[in-house]
Amino acid sequence: MPFLIKEYALAAHPTTWFFLWLGALVLVPTYPYSVIFFFAMLAPTLDLVYAKQTQDILYTALLPGGKNGVVWGKVLYTFTFQTGMLLLTIPWACLRTLYIQNNPIALNANVTYFGFGLLALALFDFIFLTGFFKTGTKIGWPYFWGTLAALLVLGVMETLPHLPGFAWVNSVQPQDLWRQLPFLLVGLVVFVASFFGTRHRSLKRFEQVDL
Amino acid sequence: MTNKNLLVVEHLTKNYPKFHLTDISFALAPGTIMGLIGVNGAGKSTILKSIAGLVTPDEGTIVNAATDNLAVMLGETVYYPEKRLATITAITRRFYPTWDAAQYRYYLDFFKLDDHQRVKTLSTGMQIKYQLAVAMSHHAPVLILDEPTSGIDPVSRQAIGQVLQHYVADGQHSILFSTHITTDLAAVADTITYIHDGKLLYTAPKAAFSAHFKQQFGLKATDPLSFDEIMLKIERQVLVDAIPD
Incomplete structure (x- = not known):
């Protein structure tokens, strides 16, 4: 827990608190809501850039826990930030579904949306963080590959309702939301698995890095 | 812990493509301050970073009295x-x-x-x-300081020297610090360890360190020899030896 507190109090970029609320973009009547997930990927990336500027990684590595503490803090921070951002999106998504019309240009903020979003974030986090901890310094390529993987997942999400027989994927009717639950379950399971996998692989990789 | 030393470094070796730290061994006794001296790039920071866990040595062991503190x-x-x-x-x-x-x-x-x-x-x-x-x-128990007085004024350096000596005065703590400011060694160090080109050239209590190099340079025991002069003579000698005939 001290590492998580340290991440939010010392290491987090000031814009983190702004990004946290960007789920409210689901209230915009016509907007590709997938973009919200890209904000959820951009925020931890900016944090790592900021961490390099503030010597946060060196500072943390010198605390009890050493380099393992660096990995633990960054992985915890990334996953809790994204979880918080998605949880804060839910009330806005409910509000929108109840009071505003369907999103005419992209997928609605429904159960499918959250399921695929979790899947995209899980893949991004694994690729991005394990890629970063291979060197402890390089951010660009891990971000590129992580974003590309997420883009593919979110591309599938946006394409699916346009396929014959899959219109229910984009629905916000209660009976269809139940049908969409498997997407959410898969997303949740992969997101949790990614947390442990990312931590494990990042620890292994960062052990080999000299600071 | 060997002989109750607070820090024991044995055969520390680290190989980089263009630099090799080779077979560094020393021990830090309680209540003492050890100065690690050498020119820039000699390997002082690599030693300290290895002790701090920032660098993984290729060989050797580092035993610290309190790894979590x-x-x-x-x-x-x-x-x-x-x-x-x-x-x-x-x-x-x-x-x-x-x-x-x-x-x-x-x-x-x-x-x-x-x-x-x-x-x-x-x-x-x-x-x-x-x-x-x-x-x-x-x-x-062990305080590791990499160039703690570099770039600061003499009054502040003196103040820092005072608190460092106060820190080890109870005999329960020790300090290992690197520097290339030799006046700091004379002021606060009890033991001096000279690192040259990734190797430990000599380590001894301050007086024995001076005596050793006086003998090496053919001086009498009563002749003055500052740490600056020791450093200059060692490094110049290396330069002279490196010039082809």
Whole structure:
């Protein structure tokens, strides 16, 4: 827990608190809501850039826990930030579904949306963080590959309702939301698995890095 | 712990593509200050970073009296420039069950530091003093300092020397610091370890260290020989030896 507190109090970029609320973009009547997930990927990336500027990684590595503490803090921070951002999106998504019309240009903020979003974030986090901890310094390529993987997942999400027989994927009717639950379950399971996998692989990789 | 030393380094070896740290061994006795001396690039920082766990040695062992309570200060590294000192301290103290708030307040007063200031508003000397105040406030048996006095004025260096000697005075703590400012060695070090080109050239208590090099340079025991002169003679000799006939 001290590492998580340290991440939010010392290491987090000031814009983190702004990004946290960007789920409210689901209230915009016509907007590709997938973009919200890209904000959820951009925020931890900016944090790592900021961490390099503030010597946060060196500072943390010198605390009890050493380099393992660096990995633990960054992985915890990334996953809790994204979880918080998605949880804060839910009330806005409910509000929108109840009071505003369907999103005419992209997928609605429904159960499918959250399921695929979790899947995209899980893949991004694994690729991005394990890629970063291979060197402890390089951010660009891990971000590129992580974003590309997420883009593919979110591309599938946006394409699916346009396929014959899959219109229910984009629905916000209660009976269809139940049908969409498997997407959410898969997303949740992969997101949790990614947390442990990312931590494990990042620890292994960062052990080999000299600071 | 061998002979109750607080830190024992044995056969430490680290190979980089263009630099090799080879077979470094020394021990740090309680209540002593060891100065690690050598020119830039000799390998001092690699030794300290290996002890701090930032660098993984290729060979050798490092045994520290308290692995969960090591205090390390890397000179001229500025952490969290936008944050207030009080914020950094409030977070840092959570990691140390042995944190001593009274001790921390004592060092802040001694160094005339206001912990409501932001790091970026402090001079280099004040930033180093703040880092020292934090490093010395959780009763770490071993304090590791990389160039703690580099780039700061003589008055501040003297003040830092005083607190370092105070820190080890109880015989329960030790300090290992690297420097290329030889006057600091004369002022605070009990033992001196000379690192040259990745190898340990010589390590001994201060008086024995001087006596050894007087003999090496063919001087009488009563002849004056400063640490600056020792360093210059060693490095110049290496340069002369390196020039082809």
